[in-house]
Amino acid sequence: MRTFAIMRRVLKEMMRDKRSLALMFLAPILVLWLMSVIFTANSTTSVKIGTVGVTTSVSTNLDQVKHISVHHYVSQKKAKQALKADKIDSIIHKTGDDYSLTYANTDSSKTSATRMAFKTALTQANINQMKLQLGVAHQTIGKLQKTLPAPVQKRLQSQMPKQKKATAPQITNHYVYGDSNTGFFDKMLPILMGFFVFFFVFLISGMALLKERTSGTLSRLLATPVKRYEIVFGYMASYGILAIFQTIIIVMATIWLLGIEVVGNVLNIIVINLILALVALAFGILLSTFANSEFQMVQFIPVVIIPQIFFSGIIPMDSMASWIKDISYIIPIKYSGDAVTGIMMQGKNLSSFGLDIGVLLIFLVVLTFLNVRGLKRYRKV
Amino acid sequence: MADAVIDLKHLVKKFGKQTVLEDVNLTVMKKQIVGLIGPSGAGKSTVIKTALGMEVADGGSATVFGQVMPKRKLLARIGYMAQTDALYDSLSGRENLKFFAEMKGIKKTELGESIDHVSSVVDLQDDLDKRVSGYSGGMMRRLSLAIALLGNPELLVLDEPTVGIDPALRRQIWQELDAIRDEGRSILITTHVMDEAELTDKVALLLGGKVIAFDEPVALKTQYRVDSIENVFLKAEGEFK
Numbered sequence: 001m002r003t004f005a006i007m008r009r010v011l012k013e014m015m016r017d018k019r020s021l022a023l024m025f026l027a028p029i030l031v032l033w034l035m036s037v038i039f040t041a042n043s044t045t046s047v048k049i050g051t052v053g054v055t056t057s058v059s060t061n062l063d064q065v066k067h068i069s070v071h072h073y074v075s076q077k078k079a080k081q082a083l084k085a086d087k088i089d090s091i092i093h094k095t096g097d098d099y100s101l102t103y104a105n106t107d108s109s110k111t112s113a114t115r116m117a118f119k120t121a122l123t124q125a126n127i128n129q130m131k132l133q134l135g136v137a138h139q140t141i142g143k144l145q146k147t148l149p150a151p152v153q154k155r156l157q158s159q160m161p162k163q164k165k166a167t168a169p170q171i172t173n174h175y176v177y178g179d180s181n182t183g184f185f186d187k188m189l190p191i192l193m194g195f196f197v198f199f200f201v202f203l204i205s206g207m208a209l210l211k212e213r214t215s216g217t218l219s220r221l222l223a224t225p226v227k228r229y230e231i232v233f234g235y236m237a238s239y240g241i242l243a244i245f246q247t248i249i250i251v252m253a254t255i256w257l258l259g260i261e262v263v264g265n266v267l268n269i270i271v272i273n274l275i276l277a278l279v280a281l282a283f284g285i286l287l288s289t290f291a292n293s294e295f296q297m298v299q300f301i302p303v304v305i306i307p308q309i310f311f312s313g314i315i316p317m318d319s320m321a322s323w324i325k326d327i328s329y330i331i332p333i334k335y336s337g338d339a340v341t342g343i344m345m346q347g348k349n350l351s352s353f354g355l356d357i358g359v360l361l362i363f364l365v366v367l368t369f370l371n372v373r374g375l376k377r378y379r380k381v
Numbered sequence: 382m383a384d385a386v387i388d389l390k391h392l393v394k395k396f397g398k399q400t401v402l403e404d405v406n407l408t409v410m411k412k413q414i415v416g417l418i419g420p421s422g423a424g425k426s427t428v429i430k431t432a433l434g435m436e437v438a439d440g441g442s443a444t445v446f447g448q449v450m451p452k453r454k455l456l457a458r459i460g461y462m463a464q465t466d467a468l469y470d471s472l473s474g475r476e477n478l479k480f481f482a483e484m485k486g487i488k489k490t491e492l493g494e495s496i497d498h499v500s501s502v503v504d505l506q507d508d509l510d511k512r513v514s515g516y517s518g519g520m521m522r523r524l525s526l527a528i529a530l531l532g533n534p535e536l537l538v539l540d541e542p543t544v545g546i547d548p549a550l551r552r553q554i555w556q557e558l559d560a561i562r563d564e565g566r567s568i569l570i571t572t573h574v575m576d577e578a579e580l581t582d583k584v585a586l587l588l589g590g591k592v593i594a595f596d597e598p599v600a601l602k603t604q605y606r607v608d609s610i611e612n613v614f615l616k617a618e619g620e621f622k
Contacts, residue, residue, distance in 0.1 A: 005483035009469065009476075016471040016512075216467030220528070223433055223461040224484040225453055380437045381451040 002226050006234025007241075010208065014242065020204055024246055028196035029253045035192070036258045039185040047113045050079040050088040053095070057128060061121035062092075068117045090114040177345045178261055186260060190344045191312045191337035193250050197243055197273045198280040198333055199305055205239050206284030206297050213288070213378075222379035229372045235285065236278055236368070243277030244270060263347035269340055271350060275360045276336040282367035283332075289374055313337045335359050384411045386446060386536050386567040387432055393440030394427055401427050403590030405441070409536075414558060414568040416578040418614060419587030425571040426464060428587065429538055432569070433461060445536070457486055460534035464541050466521040468513045474500070474524050475509040478531065487532045499527040502557045504550060518545045526554065537561065537568040543577060555580055575611035584610060588621050 014021060046067040051059050052075065063070045071088055073079035079091045083102065089110045091102040101118065103111045145153055178186055212218045221231065247270045254260050262269070287304065291297040311317070311328040314337075328334045339353040350357065387409040394402040401424040409415045417425050430436045431443050434451025443450045446458060468477050478496045487495055500506050503523035513521065522545050529537060537558075543551045555577070558568055562582070570581065578584050579598050586594040586601075594601055594617060598610055605613045 002484060002486075005480060009472070009480045012476065013469060013471045215470075216463050216465035217469060219435065219463055220461070220467040220481070221484060222435065223456060223459070223463075224481065225455075225457040225486060226484050227453070379435050379451070379453075381434055381453045 002230045003233045003237060006231060007237040010235060010238035024200045025249050028250050032253060033257060036185050045109050045113060047110045048088040049114055050082055050091045052076050052079050052091065052093040054092055058121050058125045061124040062117055065117040065120055092118060177263065188314050189254060189260060190340035191314050194273060194276050194333050194336040194340060195309060196250060197246055197277050201239055201243055201277045201280040202284040205235060205281045206288040207294055209285050210288040210291055210294060210297055218378055228375040232368060232371045236281055239281045240274055240278055243274055247273040262344050264343035268343045268350050272336050272339045276332060279332045279360055279363045282364060282371055285371050286367055308333045332360060332363050386411055387569060388444040391441035392431060392438050392443060394431055394436060395439050400590060405592055407585050407592055409567050409569050411567055412562055412565050414562050414581045416581035416584045417571045417587060418578050418584060423587045424590060425587055426540055429540055433538060458535045460529035460537045462525050462529035462539045462542055466525045468521055468524060470514040471512060473510050473512050474505055477513060477524060478528060481528045482531050485532050495531055499530040502530060503527045519547060522546055535566050539570045541571055541573060543574060575614060578610040586617055588617060593617060
């Protein structure tokens with residue numbers, strides 16, 4: 001009963017704070033849209049390579065590689081000047097049989113693009129060389145065969161494998177999720193979605209409880225026969241409702257505005273994000289007890305929130321040291337990210353994420369318990 | 382004492398190494414207004430918080446309605462008004478009252494009547510539907526008092542209730558407090574305004590963590606051979622140093 005009264009009050013207060021409400025609902029959409037624009041535009045980097053003394057076959061091959069353009073320079077000096085003037089991104093210089101490569105290296109993606117392109121071009125050139133030599137060898141063999149006596153020629157021909165006409169194999173791409181435009185952003189999205197829910201619920205609920213404490217309303221509340229858990233549950237109920245709406249809006253924006261494919265059930269995504277929001281709420285309330293002002297609450301963002309992004313799975317963890325991987329096990333967003341990724345991209349059911357949901361629920365129960373206990377600081381019963 | 386509503390015996394309260402209350406003895410009887418006066422920092426609020434069970438005594442005992450505090454259920458019978466106004470700014474006066482009434486467990490059927498009554502006591506009927514953020518300091522204080530009055534509690538604990546309230550309204554509030562006392566309820570009130578202390582049935586003077594004087598205002602004045610509580614206060618403070 002009191003839980004509902006607290007929930008109604010918190011919701012009413014939130015509804016009247018139009019700015020925070022707009023922040024919660026519009027900011028994620030704005031950021032997601034910006035990210036989608038930036039990450040899709042950034043996937044093609046064009047590289048300009050300067051060559052000095054490189055054979056035409058290699059440089060033509062280089063030129064054929066996508067997003068690479070080749071400029072010839074007469075001397076190493078001229079090329080270096082161009083590199084300094086930012087006209088080209090790297091130099092390939094051939095002396096004798098050896099190549100030396102110089103990179104501007106101001107953009108590591110361009111450096112690796114050059115490296116890749118050069119390798120491809122060189123291999124291509126080698127293959128062409130070999131083909132040429134093979135052709136010559138073939139002709140020589142043919143000539144030699146003709147000088148042989150007729151019976152031997154016949155036997156040889158029957159033994160020779162039938163030469164097929166060499167054709168390039170056709171490559172067809174099939175995508176289980178999305179299409180050829182699916183990129184890094186699509187992988188990030190399920191995790192980002194959780195991040196927004198976590199971030200805003202954490203911050204706004206933490207602030208709300210902090211205000212309740214500093215304004216004295218918490219003491220006043222605790223001077224009534226309200227039970228401590230009723231306060232915590234009241235907050236959970238109200239922020240849970242808020243998180244549901246936030247998730248719905250983010251998912252809608254994802255589907256309609258960004259045109260990203262959601263394979264699984266949207267309801268499942270909402271369930272996961274709701275649990276995550278409750279964890280964030282409990283976390284926010286807990287940490288707000290360690291803050292004495294709203295500014296101190298904001299100080300938790302770099303300490304608590306930002307590291308969550310690093311360990312959430314946006315950056316692949318597979319290649320990291322094992323102790324770093326271990327840190328990710330205490331990051332709530334990792335679990336929601338795993339689950340929402342599975343639902344969004346593979347269309348899995350909630351039941352396949354029993355472990356993830358279980359861990360999130362453990363977080364929730366422990367933090368809630370700590371919060372109910374923590375209120376003892378303000379009233380001893 | 383059968384009729385004691387609040388009974389503090391040898392109360393000791395420490396915050397870390399600092400001893401705020403050394404030995405506080407204070408009794409509030411049924412049908413009595415007790416004023417608690419003392420210089421700022423004397424621990425008046427601490428006495429109140431311990432009596433309400435927000436703090437636990439390090440020694441001695443705090444008994445309210447014959448039961449040792451802290452006890453959550455007893456809080457339903459106490460109306461508390463803190464020094465800070467402690468209101469929800471974005472809600473209207475009525476919404477604040479309704480919320481705290483629900484917290485106190487007042488029945489839905491009595492809710493409207495109770496809100497009407499307390500708001501008329503503090504003269505806020507016309508401003509009930511405005512948001513608290515638009516209230517003046519005095520209006521907030523009055524709303525805060527109205528919240529404490531909700532549900533006709535048997536005991537009122539008021540921490541500096543009349544700060545920032547106009548003289549006319551202050552008189553009206555004291556009339557209401559007298560009426561509450563005459564109904565058989567009890568009030569513990571802290572104040573800085575010494576002529577308000579004259580209006581109480583008994584005055585407790587808190588100094589150095591102890592109640593150094595606890596008697597009727599008239600008796601105190603005779604004891605210290607002065608003509609007002611203000612002079613009692615000054616004299617007691619002077620002797621203490």
